[in-house]
Amino acid sequence: MKVAIQQEDLKLLAKTLQEQVLAEVPSGEVFQIKCAVKKNELMILTQHPVGVSVDTERIFVVLSEALQSSQTYRKHKVQCFIRIFGEQLPYARCSLIMKQKEEIRRAIPLSSSLTYTPSIIDNEPEELFALLVDTPELWATQSQSPIKSLLIGITLLGICVFGSGFYLLTRPCVMSECQEIQTAQKLNLESRQLMRRANSENRLIAIQQQLEIASTNLLIIPRWSSRYQQAQELKASLSMQSDKINQVVTALQTATVAEKKMQTTVNSLGQLQDIQHSWRQAIAPLEAIGANNELYGLVQPRLVKYRLSLQTVNQQLLAQEQWLKKLNDAKAVAIVAQQRQTSAKSLNEWEKAQSTWQIVINTLNLIPQTSPASQEAQELLLEYQPQLAKTRDRATTEKIAARSYQKAISTANQAQSYEQQNQWPIAVTYWEQALKNAQQTSSDSLYYNQSQSLIEPYSIALQQAQAKLQTMNGLQKVRYDLDQTCSREIRICTFTINNTGIAVSLTPQYEELLQTTLTEADLQTTNHWHILQEALGVIGDHVNLPVFIYDTQGQGIYTHIPQG
Known part of the structure; x- marks a missing residue:
């Protein structure tokens, strides 16, 4: 049970140390830490991959500081290893003794190329190296003789020194020829010329890949190599060239995306703005490339083309913004049109509402189908066109009603004028037209009530005019009959007609004839006189007017009063 608890504590300690190294040591994530206890000694193994630059002194300091905070292992003797x-x-390897926050440290280098602070601890058991060897004896509890342990420790120490020295000396670019640096130097010299000759984006990408591979290969050169500093300088130069190319390649790729976007149908102002942003992102880094830059020859022709494309997009944006402005203007005018339509109380106001709606419709019809505003414009047309039709119909109705009303009044005035001239046929015609105009006024119009007030007086006037016309027509017939009656071989009489009756005057010739026939007792002439009296009486009866017959002296000689 105690062993299990100790194992859990060791796992927790290893995890704590791992987190501390991760936080305080560069590239700490590549290190792995294991812990074990043997003969009351705490052993800490730190491992890392090959090719990693390690500051062993820093790691030992970080481990010791972390152990100071541990209450469990503060009084343990500690052995730290790195492999x-x-x-x-x-x-x-480093030996630590933790006592009351004081640290006594001994660093044992296993390679002549590493230097550590001297230690005051001597004669440590070499058998602790067994922790680093994956052998069954790692956690063994049986004790060994001091002589045997000493021999094993000396042997292991020799092996470690020889192995570490061999390992460090056989790393790339330590003792052997450095092909990585030679390749990087050659590419560093040739890269500028290659960049000048590049004529396409793909060629630039290929050059960039070469630079990145050469730069990556330099990472295997260890810190203890005499060529490490040279490798770092080459790596920085290659990275700078790669960054130049990457900047241009990114701009070219952005321009390609912008060109593809321009080939598609743009349905919104936002899409145009996105294309504009892409062109600006492509152009901005290219404009920073001067004439002395290796990529100037490749960039400059494309930059001219990209600027023209951006100019085209800017013009399209300006045009679309103008169409959007027209759309918004049409919406604002539509509000005014709706207000005028709602409050219209006269023909003039209805005509204003109609003309305002017409302005809205005309403006929306101007927006082209290629504009992002087209869809909304078409939707608004479907909404506004019925309003235009409604106001136009109402304005037309009011216009016709106003015309009918004015026509009725003017026609009635003309009818009255003709009445004053006793031209009753014309007066009747005008009264009929005036009444018709008053009756034709639409009931939906504002003139309906005014027109209705004209119908009754115009009907009465028409009836009176028709009566006058009938009377006049009768008088005309009377005149005709009187003219026929008074005209024989000789002129018998003359006549006048007025509202009081028919006045007939005998002519001197007929009066003389009557006097002669009366003296000579001419019965035929006497009969003619009686017949004349009867004929004139019948004529008077037809028009219900009395007949007065006068002699040449103006004396009444016969009077006929109509019966009934």
């Missing part, structure tokens, strides 16, 4: 994954032996 590479896959290697059997460590290349660095």
Whole structure:
């Protein structure tokens, strides 16, 4: 049970140390830490992959500071080891004794290329190296003789020193020829010329890949190599060239995306603005490339083309913004039109509402189908066109009603004028037209009530005019009959007609004839006189007017009063 608890504590300690190294050591995530206890000694193994630059002194300091906070292992003797994954032996070791927050440290280098602070602790058991070897004896509890342990420790120490030195000396670019630096130097010299010759985006990408591969290959050169500084300088130069290319490639790719967007149908102002943003992102980094830059020859022709494309998009945006402005203007005018339509109380106001709606419709019809505002414009047309039709119909109705009303009044005035001239046939015609105009006024119009007030007086006037016309027509017939009656071989009489009766005057010739026939007792002439009296009486009866017959002296000689 105690062993299980100790194992859990060791796992927790290893996790704590791992987190501390991760927080305080560069590239701490590549290190792995294991802990074990043997003969009251705490052993800490730190492992890392090959090719990682390790500051062993820093790691030991971080581990010791972390152990100071541990209450469980503060009084333990501590052995710290560092080795590479896959290697059997460590290349660095440090012994620590933790007492009352004071640290006595001994660093044992396993390679002549590493230097550590001297230690005051001597004669440590070499058998602790067994922790670093994956052998069954790692956690063994049986004790060994001091001589045997000493021999084993000396042997292991020699193996570790020889192995570590061999490992460090056989790393790339330590003792052997450095092909990575030679390749990087050659590419560094040739890259500018290659960039000048590049004539396409794909060619630039290929050059960039070469630069990145060469730069990555330089990472395997260890810190203890005499060529490490040169490798870092080459890596920085290659990275700078790669960044130049990457900046241009990114701009070219952005321009390609913008060109594809321009080939599609743009349905909104936002899409145009997105294309404009893409062109600006493509152009901005290219404009920073001067004439002395290796990529100037590749960039400059494309930059001219990209600027023209941006100018085209800017013009399209300006046009679309103008169409959107027209759309918004049409909406604002539509509000005014609706208000005028609602409050219209006269023909003039209805005509204003109609003309306002017409302005709205005309404006919306101007927006082209290629404009992002087209869809909304078409929807608004479907909404506004019925309103225009409604106001137009109402304005037309009011216009016809106003015309009918005015026509009725003017026609009635003309009828009255003709009445004053006793031209009753014309007066009757005008009264009929005036009445018709008053009756034709639409009941939906504002003139309906006014027109209705004209119908009754116009009907009475028409009836009176018709009566006058009938009377006049009768008098005309009377005149005709009188003219026929008074005209024989000789002129018998003359006549006048007025409202009081018919006045007939005998002519001197007929009066002389009557006097002669009366003296000579001419019965035929006497009969003619009686017949004349009867004929004139009948004529008077037809028009219900009395007949007065006068002689040449103006004396009444006969009077006929109509019966009934």
